[in-house]
Amino acid sequence: MPEQMHARFFHRLVALFFILLLGAHPASAQNRPAPTPLFDTPGLAAEALKAIAERIGREPRVALVDIRGSEMTVHVQGARPHHLDKWTWIRGRGLIMGMTTQIRGPEIAQPLVATLDPTTVLFPLEGLPLDDLPALIDRISPRAMLEEPALPQSIRIERQLLLVGGTRVGEARIMVHWNTGRESSYVYLKMDGSIHTADVSGTFRARGLDMARDDWHLPMAAQDLAFFGTHRSILRVEIEPRDIDVSYMDPQSRSQTTGMRWTLNGLSVNAPVMEMPATMRPPTEDVFAFTDIDFAMLPALKAAALEKVNEPGMRVLKIVANRPITSIGTPQLV
Incomplete structure (x- = not known):
């Protein structure tokens, strides 16, 4: 009798394993949209940036903030003034533990342009409009002029590269990029979140x-x-x-x-x-x-x-x- 109970328990355990394995298999998730917690959850982007700063141990000066749906990459000034370090915050779904958050770094980051002094591309984190990213996206999305509503593919914050009169950098700006596969659009924001300009040439509305x-x-x-x-x-x-x-x-x-x-x-x-x-x-x-x-x-x-x-x-x-x-x-x- 105990052997039969052990056998049934073993069979149930194997069945549960295959159910979990099937749920994690790419074939079962190929039509599932990629998670976008940073674009969906108010305050999460600011929380991610704060978590990276806490892991670094100081308020960093940054050269780049790159936000994807569930991942934020930040390039910060390293231990030496001319060094750049890469830190990555990732929100994912574990097989058993549910939602998980990881912070990776530091890794070596490459400068925007090799010939530029890396210290010229740095800017402070104060004032970035990341407290409510979903509201920001809702406000600027009409300017993207997409045929169908969509979340951005990425939000990138860095100093603008200027090529007129020699290679140099300008003011920091925010670039929001949409790419639906059928259309693409860019909206450029000032650091206070106001719209500066756009490039909607990749949309159906602009083409026609x-x-x-x-x-x-x-x-x-x-x-x-x-x-x-x-x-x-x-x-x-x-x-x-x-x-x-x-x-x-x-x-x-x-x-x-x-x-x-x-x-x-x-x-x-x-x-x-x-x-x-x-x-x-x-x-x-x-x-x-x-x-x-x-x-x-x-x-x-x-x-x-x-x-x-x-x-x-x-x-x-x-x-x-x-x-x-x-x-x-x-x-x-x-």
């Missing part, structure tokens, strides 16, 4: 956008360009298939003109500052405020123009807002 034809981007453009405000400095606004160009007079010196360009990626300087001779400067009545343009009326304006032309296959290629030099009046759209 025609600004002179479509309308869904207009509220975003109006919001980004609203900093011009009510100041009467605008000379010309051109809406073309891929961008919106604004020519304006420098508010600090009305003898100078320059330009800004808006795309789905954000704002950039479009034209150098040019000195205008007094004989070429437009009179005050030829400039207008950006708020004089009602972006909400553009869809109806395009429809009216096409209806008036009334030719099959016709499309709007450009919309221009300016005050004609030969007359005085409100900005005209032509």
Whole structure:
């Protein structure tokens, strides 16, 4: 009898082992999404960074913070000022013990650029917007312009590498990267978490956008360009298939003109500052405020123009807002 009980116990133990083994087998998990606790759990990213600092034994100066769904990698200044150490925080699921957390390091980390002094890429940890990463992701995700909602693939914090005028580093910034397999997008943040710019060229919406034809981007453009405000400095606004160009007079010196360009990626300087001779400067009545343009009326304006032309296959290629030099009046759209 005891032998039969031992045999049954042994068989149950073997069965349990195979159940656990099957659950851990890659074939049973191939369709299971990768865990993303750092992107899902408020405060966990800040907690991971704090745990790494505690393991190091001091508040480190860092060269890189790289956050993936369940892993955070940090490059910190090592025992010698020009050394970089790599530390990794990992949250995983154990076979028997459930969720586990590991901290690995230090390992040797390579500098951003071998020819740069490693101390120039360091920045402090204070002020990083990691206390509520899920809320940050929710706030900036619309700027990624993905067809379907998705969590980022990675969040990377480091100083920007500048190549103009020699290799050097700029301000630290946060790069949030999405890659769904069908689309990719980047949103760049300042260290306070505010959006600086983006690169959405890898999205379906950006590939198919025609600004002179479509309308869904207009509220975003109006919001980004609203900093011009009510100041009467605008000379010309051109809406073309891929961008919106604004020519304006420098508010600090009305003898100078320059330009800004808006795309789905954000704002950039479009034209150098040019000195205008007094004989070429437009009179005050030829400039207008950006708020004089009602972006909400553009869809109806395009429809009216096409209806008036009334030719099959016709499309709007450009919309221009300016005050004609030969007359005085409100900005005209032509």
